[in-house]
Amino acid sequence: MTGVQPYHHGDLRRVLIDHAVAAIAENGFERLSLRDLARRANVSHAAPAYHFTDRTGLLTAVAAQGYRLLGDELDEILRETNSFLEVGVGYVRFAVAHPAHFDVMFRPALYRDDPDLAEQRDRTMAILRAGAGTVDLAAATGQSTKDSEAAGLAGWFFCHGLVTLYRSEVLAANSPAELETLARRAANVLFS
Amino acid sequence: MTGVQPYHHGDLRRVLIDHAVAAIAENGFERLSLRDLARRANVSHAAPAYHFTDRTGLLTAVAAQGYRLLGDELDEILRETNSFLEVGVGYVRFAVAHPAHFDVMFRPALYRDDPDLAEQRDRTMAILRAGAGTVDLAAATGQSTKDSEAAGLAGWFFCHGLVTLYRSEVLAANSPAELETLARRAANVLFS
DNA sequence: GACTCAATCTTGTCACTGACAAGATTCGCC
DNA sequence: GGCGAATCTTGTCAGTGACAAGATTGAGTC
CATH class of the missing domain: 1.10.357 (Tetracycline Repressor; domain 2)
Incomplete structure (x- = not known):
């Protein structure tokens, strides 16, 4: 047993972006699902909204990271x-x-x-x-x-x-x- | 009163593609909704599926028309x-x-x-x-x-x-x- | 050590969507 | 006028994004 997940993830924003990039590379941005990302990160379905407000906010973060890279x-x-x-x-x-x-x-x-x-x-x-x-x-x-x-x-x-x-x-x-x-x-x- | 719509639309496939092209030009393909197209064409929400099977089928038709043009x-x-x-x-x-x-x-x-x-x-x-x-x-x-x-x-x-x-x-x-x-x-x- | 407040995450809900199944209507044809 | 195929409708289900309200935790303060 690895024990229960802590209430505070600690690095959720970064992890969500990483999963998003991986998911987009696999299936394209049109099939990107916030709830799927939440599942991959073992958090509730509404957790991503806290960090990005909405889907557009997440993609904004991905684009910004892309331009930075x-x-x-x-x-x-x-x-x-x-x-x-x-x-x-x-x-x-x-x-x-x-x-x-x-x-x-x-x-x-x-x-x-x-x-x-x-x-x-x-x-x-x-x-x-x-x-x-x-x-x-x-x-x-x-x-x-x-x-x-x-x-x-x-x-x-x-x-x-x-x-x-x-x-x-x-x-x-x-x-x-x-x-x-x-x-x-x-x-x-x-x-x- | 313009009377009730006939059960058979007559040219639904073409009309749906036209609406799809217009909708994509407006909002991008990622926001394309089959049900929205059905509403625009005054048919039931499942009518598009008969002609295109699914969303992918509709986009296949759009791509084919594009290459033809x-x-x-x-x-x-x-x-x-x-x-x-x-x-x-x-x-x-x-x-x-x-x-x-x-x-x-x-x-x-x-x-x-x-x-x-x-x-x-x-x-x-x-x-x-x-x-x-x-x-x-x-x-x-x-x-x-x-x-x-x-x-x-x-x-x-x-x-x-x-x-x-x-x-x-x-x-x-x-x-x-x-x-x-x-x-x-x-x-x-x-x-x- | 307890209080407080903001940051972070969860639960619950709603309207919308694509897909599918089953049934209704109409057309073409004999 | 009857029959089968083509075309469209109704009904339903799971999945989704957005939003609201509440629970938990961490950081600082006394």
Whole structure:
């Protein structure tokens, strides 16, 4: 016997978010159930509402955590490599490694305005924009390219489309390895 | 008085799909309710089940219709212009004009295998691949580009990422006009 | 050590939903 | 006019999100 559960869980908020991320990765956010999360955490069906108010609040927390994780990763990559190409690789890797976060982050109808989320999102977007400034497509294409912000956007669109379509299962690639092969082929056309 | 509704609706399947598309465009597929659709169509709450079996069946029908619509549009564009650039424009325009279809189509977890859907999807993907063959990036970039399939993929990734991010409301663009401006700037970097 | 108050969790309830079963109505066809 | 299939209705059940009210616990204070 492990004894009865203590009335105060102690770390319920974090545990619920972790279970939510796992559940979303398994079944998609559309099948996410607060009561199922409560069961997984061995608390009553109304316990989640205390920490998140409602379903939207939970997804808001997931999105904020996602932006924080992505921001941290991209920030580190950019500081270490100063390469927007590597930022793009990190972006794709994040989407594959954290599908639940990625899904929720880019579906703002699922969550609501929140100071923490807004801060993390703006920080992450700023990193993407700053990274764009490091792009030197002119050297690659042999043409003058003054619009470095647009170059960064173009790279972002490419990466986002690539990984979104991969996860939609409409590409020939069905594994991260095949995804990388396909990404290299397509990127060579644009950036070589 | 408009009189009682006839027992047989006559065109219920089509009407339900239309209402579903409208409802998804308004509130997203996650809030789509079969009973709400039944109310909109003035039929009993179980009527939709006859035509679609369940919620998944309804979304399967929506996805199939979406692939059919997109395939028709892209086919016409390709035959008339023979330009993959115009196919890309049509792709983006479709996503903006038919957000409900677009959302469901690229979320295969929402629907199931279906002969009609598979046929329409494969046809549409074939058009995208055929269009890729018309790309002549070599002339644009001044480099030899034998991998025309990869060029088509790259263009697809760009368009898909562009419109997906636009609809995620994380871009500076907040209207189709601003989207076009942004798209031109980004595309100029890659394709000029 | 007891009092107090806020934080945290539980129990109970309600309307809504998807799925299913069984029955009613109507259409097409012979 | 009769029969079977197609189409729709009624009734029901378990599961869900939201809300209200109450129970338990922890932290600080005297």
